[in-house]
Amino acid sequence: MSQFALLGSRRFAPFFWTQALGAFNDNAFRNAMVMLVAFQMGLGERTVSLYANLAPALFILPFFLFSASAGQLAEKYEKTRIIRAVKLFEIVAMLLAAVGFHTHHTGLLLAVLCMMGLHSTVFGPIKYAILPQALAPAELVGGNGLVEMGTQLAMLAGMIAGNSLMLIAGAGPLAASAVTVAVAVAGYLASRRIPPAPPTAPDLEFDWNPLRETARVLAITRADRAVFNAVLGISWFWFFGTVLVAQLPLYTRHALGGDGSVNTLVLTLFSIGTGAGALLCERLSARRVEIGLVPLGAFGLTAFGIDLYLARHGAAAVQGQDWLAFLRAPGNWRVALDLTLIGLFAGLYVVPLFAFVQARAPREKLSRIIAGNNILNALLIVLAAGFGLGLGALGLDAPRIFLAAALLNVLVAAYIFTLVPEFILRFVCWVLVHTLYRVRVEGVERIPEDGPALLVCNHVSFVDPLLLMACVRRPVRFVMYYKIFNLPLLRALFRMAGAIPIAGQKEDPVVLQRAYEAIDAALAAGELVCIFPEGGLTRDGAVAPFRPGVLHILERRPVPVVPMALRGLWGSVWSRRDDLLRRARLPRRLRARVELLVDTPVPPAQVGLAALEARVRALRGERA
Known part of the structure; x- marks a missing residue:
């Protein structure tokens, strides 16, 4: 089933539209306010500059102060009730904004901006914590992709609408007020259709001290190293995106020689690219949480960030072009393609990270971990602003700042991937497996989402572990x-x-004993362990008799056993069908079709060696 089918499902669609309408209103209000203050109130440059720098700080401030409390709310109480309260709060904020637009009261508009920051702060932990409750594990990547796509397009539409509405001669404030209030009401009505999402930690004791709870939330976020580094990766995405978007107006004007329509065009290309990358994640990952896409996304951000600098890094020869003249000028399609592909690889980068956090974090702590993520995001956004201002003060123009961010991305990615090798390993497996084979997976959802289990599989080729690693969601x-x-x-x-x-x-009893101890320790820690009970690669394509190692493992640690079978690998260059000389030749088949079939887990008390072997043989069937 395509991820777009979720848009027709009540368990997803009302939440999707609630989120998208909120993102639209956020940006419509902010851009309408900027247009009013900067161009229609006759304020001096210093005053406009003060408001322009104060506005982002006021929007970000609630993330630092209240994210931890928002995480507690999302864990302790039913989530849809909080969402509806937040959307009512948005209606009140937009009514106050309408007064501010009509009276040109900048203080009131800045207060509303802070209110919208609080709106986003409270909604943030719910936004990503509700998806694992509403969606099946196989739908998680597709759902996140749709949310990211919807958010990007809604933000873009909001920016364009905010600018355009305020420019309507004689009726700008009225038009902006009417649209933002109407969208807020529509968001509330959509939220009324969201199905209940029960609290995940109803007995949580609420801590009213925001500083103490912030420290506790950050400690919870750091508890799992893989999850924490995924959070760092998400925060880095916001740093990179903030640097890019902040420099686009200057880049558009000086390097591209464009007017406001070109600025809108480049924002559109970036947003469409991000949405496309987000949607592409489900297809590339075969509906699994595939963090192997994250290094691919990081590579694309750097590669096309560098190419964006190489494509245009001097002052434009012609100034004031509109978007159509810009696209007709030689060389500008390369710039347009770079911006689109930066967005696309940004989508490939961030969607699997969000899905990974949702899948790996404990359900009863997920909202607080998302709150910790939001705190770190806000910090990185502030640092990104300082990064751009600092490099600008040193004399670097927008293309060179893009280049600096692209090169810094290499160092940050290397740091994260070194701390959590699983990212690189999954990437290598994903590339190799999808290059060599077309894989069909059946029953992988039967592998437990958490807790220990022993996977047993027939052993056909040297690449069996890579294939299994690429197909199984968990490490x-x-x-x-x-x-x-x-x-x-x-x-x-x-x-x-x-x-x-x-x-x-008989070979080495010491190594054997250490292996049993390591397997037991891994299962005790709640990990998945995979063993090939035949004891070696098949030499004739058939399933060889199972050795008793499985029973020895279960004697020490009774855990569920998951029978699995690989099909289609016998006769490949990595199997033992041919001798070494023949295997050194080119493969008979490129992109061969292979299958992984997973059976229902067997309780440890019911595991017998002969019966387990028979189940794997039945799964494998006639096709080796």
Whole structure:
């Protein structure tokens, strides 16, 4: 089923429209206010500059002060009731904004801006915490992609509407007021259709001290290293995006020689690219939470950020072009393509990170982790503003600031991926598997979403672990033959992947005993462990008799056992169908069709070696 089918589902569609209408109004109000203050009130440059710098600070301030409290609210109380209260608050804010627009009262408009920041602060933890409650695990990536796409397009539409409405001669304030109030009312009506989302921690004791709760929320966010580094990755996305968007007006005017319509065009290209990348995530990840896309997104941000600098880094020869003249000028399609692809790779980068946090974080702490994410996002947005201002003070123009951000992205990505090797490992697996094979997966949702389990699978080729790693949502610890584990060039990679070396009792009983201890420790920690109970690669394509290692593992640690089978790999260049000389030739088939089939977990008390082997044989069927 396509992710777009969610737009016809009540468990998703009302929330989607509530979120999109809120994003529209946020940007419509802010841009209408900027147009009024900067161009229609006759204020001096210093006053306009003061308001322009004060406005973002007032919007961001509630994120620092109240995100932790918002996270508590989202955990303790039913979420749709909070959403409706937030949307009523938005209606009140827009009514006050209408008064501010009509009376040209800048103090009131800045107060409304702060209110909209509070609106976003309270809505933020609910926005991403409600999706895992409403969607199945296989829908999580698609749902996040739709939310990100809808948010980007709504923000773009809001910016354009805010600017255009306030420019209507003689009726700008009235038109802006009418639209923003009407959209706020529409958002509230949409929120009335959102199904109930029960509290995930109803017994949580609410802490009214925002400073103490902020420290506690950040500690919760840091508790899981993989989740925390995903949060850092999301915050870096906001840093990179803030730097880019903040420099676009100057870039449009000086480097591209464009007028306001060109500025709208470049924002549109970036937003459309981001939305397209967000939607593409579901197709590329086969509806799984695939963090292997994150390094791909990071690479694209750097590659096309550098190319944007190379495409145009001097002053434009012609100034004041409209968007049509800009597109007709030679070389400008390269700029347009770079901006679109930066947006696309930004979508590939951030959507899997949000889905990863939602899938990996404990459900009863997710809203507070999202609140911690919002605090860090706000901090990185402030730092991004300082980064842009600082480089500008040093004399760097917009293209050079783009270049600096693109190069800094390399260092930040390397830091995050070094701390959490799972990102790079998943990327390598994703690239290799999707280059070599067309994979069909059936029953992967039967693998437990949390808690320990022992995966057992037939062993057909040397790439079996890569294929399984690319198809299973959770990290998997693979048990592998110790001589392969100790290969000089691959040992570091296997260690990074958390592989567990094992040997036969007669070969090295010490290694065998250590393997059993490592497997037991991994299962005790709630991890997935995969073992190939045949003890080696098949030499004839058939499933070999299972060895009793599975039973020894279960004697020490009774956990569910998940039977799995691989089909279609026998005869590939990585199997033992041919001798070494034949395997060194080009593969017979490129992009071969292979399958992974997953059966229902077996309780440990019901596991028998012969029955387990029979289940894997039945799954494998006639196709090797």
